[in-house]
Amino acid sequence: MQKPTPTDTPLVTVIISCHNHQDYIRQCIESVYRQTYPHIELIVFDDGSSDNSAEILQSLSTRYGFTLEIQENAGLARTLNRALKKATGKYINPLGSDDILMPDKIEKQVAYLERHEDVALLGGNILYINGDGVISRQQKIMPCRELDFATIFLDIKSGPPAATSLIRAGVLREIGGYNPDNNLEDLYIWLKIAHAGYRIAVLNDVLAYYRKHDTNTTRDYRFMTESMLGIFAEYRDHPGYEQARNKIIIDRFLKISDKDRAYAWQLLRQIKPSSYNLKVLRGLMRLLLPAKG
Numbered sequence: 001m002q003k004p005t006p007t008d009t010p011l012v013t014v015i016i017s018c019h020n021h022q023d024y025i026r027q028c029i030e031s032v033y034r035q036t037y038p039h040i041e042l043i044v045f046d047d048g049s050s051d052n053s054a055e056i057l058q059s060l061s062t063r064y065g066f067t068l069e070i071q072e073n074a075g076l077a078r079t080l081n082r083a084l085k086k087a088t089g090k091y092i093n094p095l096g097s098d099d100i101l102m103p104d105k106i107e108k109q110v111a112y113l114e115r116h117e118d119v120a121l122l123g124g125n126i127l128y129i130n131g132d133g134v135i136s137r138q139q140k141i142m143p144c145r146e147l148d149f150a151t152i153f154l155d156i157k158s159g160p161p162a163a164t165s166l167i168r169a170g171v172l173r174e175i176g177g178y179n180p181d182n183n184l185e186d187l188y189i190w191l192k193i194a195h196a197g198y199r200i201a202v203l204n205d206v207l208a209y210y211r212k213h214d215t216n217t218t219r220d221y222r223f224m225t226e227s228m229l230g231i232f233a234e235y236r237d238h239p240g241y242e243q244a245r246n247k248i249i250i251d252r253f254l255k256i257s258d259k260d261r262a263y264a265w266q267l268l269r270q271i272k273p274s275s276y277n278l279k280v281l282r283g284l285m286r287l288l289l290p291a292k293g
Contacts, residue, residue, distance in 0.1 A: 009039040010114070012106050013089030013169070016044045017079040018097035022051040023131070024211060025097050029060050032095070037106040042066035043083045048073025053097075077178040077185050084169075084177050092167045094185070098216075099163040100129075100209040108205055109166040119146075120171040120198035121190070123160020124207035131213035144204045149194035153235065153244050156228070160200065162186035163208040171198055183217070184227035191231060221256040222263055228252070246271070250279050257283035261291070 014032050018025050032042055044066055046054040054070050061068040067086065071079070080094060091113065093106060109122050128136040145158070152159050165186065175192045178185050194200055218224055228248050235241055253267040264287060271280060 010090040010110060011088060012037065012040050012091045012093055012110060012166070013083075013087035014040055014042045014093040014095055014106075015080060015083040015087065016042070016095050016097050017047050017076050017083070018044065018049060018053050018057060019047040019073065019076075020049045020051045020053060020215070021097040022049070022053045022056055025053055025056055026060065027100055027133070028095065028097050029057075029064070029066075031101040031103075033064060034103050035101065035106050036104045037110060040106065041087070041089055043086055044068045045079045045083060046070045047076070047079050075180070076183040077188075078180045080185060081177045081180060084172065087169060089169055092169045092172055094162070094165060094167070096163055096210075098211045098213070100211070101163075102207050102209075105164070105207040106166065108203065108207070112201070112203065113166065113168070116199075116201065118199050119201045120193050121160070121165060121167045121200045122203065123164040123166075123200070124203040124205045126161045126163055126208050126210040127206055129209045129211050131211065133209075133211075135209075136212070141204065141206065142202065145202050147190075147194065147200040147202065149191065150240065152190050152194055152200070153232075153238065154240055154247070156187060156248070159187065159190045160202045161208070161210060163210045164202075165189075167193075171196070179231075182227055182230055184224065184231060187228060188231050191235070195235070221252070221260050225249075225252045225256075225263075225267070246275050250275070250277065250283075254279045254283040254286075257286040258289075258291075261287060 016028065032040065044057055046057050048071065057068055091110060095101065113119060113122055125141050127139055147158055171193060175196055179188050182188055190200060229245065232245055232248065249267050249270050253264055253271065257264045264283065
């Protein structure tokens with residue numbers, strides 16, 4: 001990437017799948033080319049965008065020389081699997097096309113992973129920004145930690161933000177890559193890697209900006225909830241499955257109780273009265289209050 005590439009420096013493959021992010025993709029790409037780490041290959045897919053993303057990417061590809069493929073919409077997980085087949089790096093950095101990497105993100109993570117060969121996935125902290133790039137006033141910086149399967153299974157929020165992940169390519173291929181039928185790729189990969197017996201670590205360094213805007217998939221409440229439940233169903237034989245599933249439903253019920261009332265009622269019917277807690281009661285209060293606006 002226009003920098004010296006020592007032969008003993010591991011190659012990192014950054015993978016970006018872009019779908020209708022014409023307002024953000026340029027900043028995302030440029031953050032890859034501002035990395036202090038010298039040995040990076042960039043693979044970008046335009047996944048059936050209906051805006052000007054493909055044209056912007058073609059222009060950026062001409063300028064920077066990265067690999068670009070324009071395809072009909074296939075979904076995030078299938079696109080990541082296609083990119084994984086092309087990747088030649090020792091490490092894989094999946095990157096949302098609306099997010100921005102800190103300049104030393106990859107350098108810090110490669111140094112850590114080279115020293116800790118038993119860690120398969122390394123994350124860090126993020127700063128939230130809005131669609132205009134303004135940093136949110138409220139931020140939560142988490143401490144360094146290591147995660148096993150049980151921790152993530154019972155506390156999804158303990159996992160590393162997707163924008164910060166750096167993954168060993170060999171491990172990612174060993175577990176079969178991404179589930180093509182579930183586009184909640186970060187949670188799926190956390191659990192698959194941890195369930196295979198590998199360690200996941202999270203640095204306390206801020207490694208990326210995560211952009212919050214109206215088209216975030218996190219705002220598709222039904223998609224998020226059903227995707228989570230689908231992933232957890234793969235581990236229904238785990239002794240903590242019912243507890244974990246119930247926790248997801250309760251957490252999602254509270255989150256959407258004042259945003260999607262019809263779906264919130266559906267979730268409420270899945271919660272056993274014996275499992276009611278303060279979160280359920282708070283959600284009920286929101287449901288019963290008059291809608292805002």
